[in-house]
Amino acid sequence: MNIATASISCPECGFVFWVPTAFYKMHLKDHENFYCPACDATLRYLEKTGMERCEEAVDKIRQDVETKQRVIQRLKDENAALERRRASQQGATTKLRRKLDKIHKEE
Numbered sequence: 222m223n224i225a226t227a228s229i230s231c232p233e234c235g236f237v238f239w240v241p242t243a244f245y246k247m248h249l250k251d252h253e254n255f256y257c258p259a260c261d262a263t264l265r266y267l268e269k270t271g272m273e274r275c276e277e278a279v280d281k282i283r284q285d286v287e288t289k290q291r292v293i294q295r296l297k298d299e300n301a302a303l304e305r306r307r308a309s310q311q312g313a314t315t316k317l318r319r320k321l322d323k324i325h326k327e328e
């Protein structure tokens with residue numbers, strides 16, 4: 222029988238033992254405890270798997286995008302408000318200019 226195995230080195234006693242790759246992969250993912258067969262120390266994989274790191278990175282990027290979209294929306298709103306103000310000021314300026322022209326003509 223030929224089973225794929227992964228070696229584990231106990232950080233407590235230094236004992237090296239082999240486990241089926243399926244066991245290794247499962248515990249790498251679920252971070253559940255297992256035990257050193259020599260000293261009975263509680264072991265577990267705390268290190269994040271590549272997939273977990275990827276998911277975290279994707280989450281971070283997603284949050285980043287959402288933050289930037291909120292900033293863009295806020296700037297768009299501010300821009301629209303400024304545009305409305307500019308338009309109304311332009312209207313007022315035009316009105317004043319016409320009034321002034323009329324006064325000049327009357328003189």
Ligand SMILES: [Zn+2]
Pocket residue numbers: 231232233234235236257258259260261262
């Ligand atoms: Zn041990």
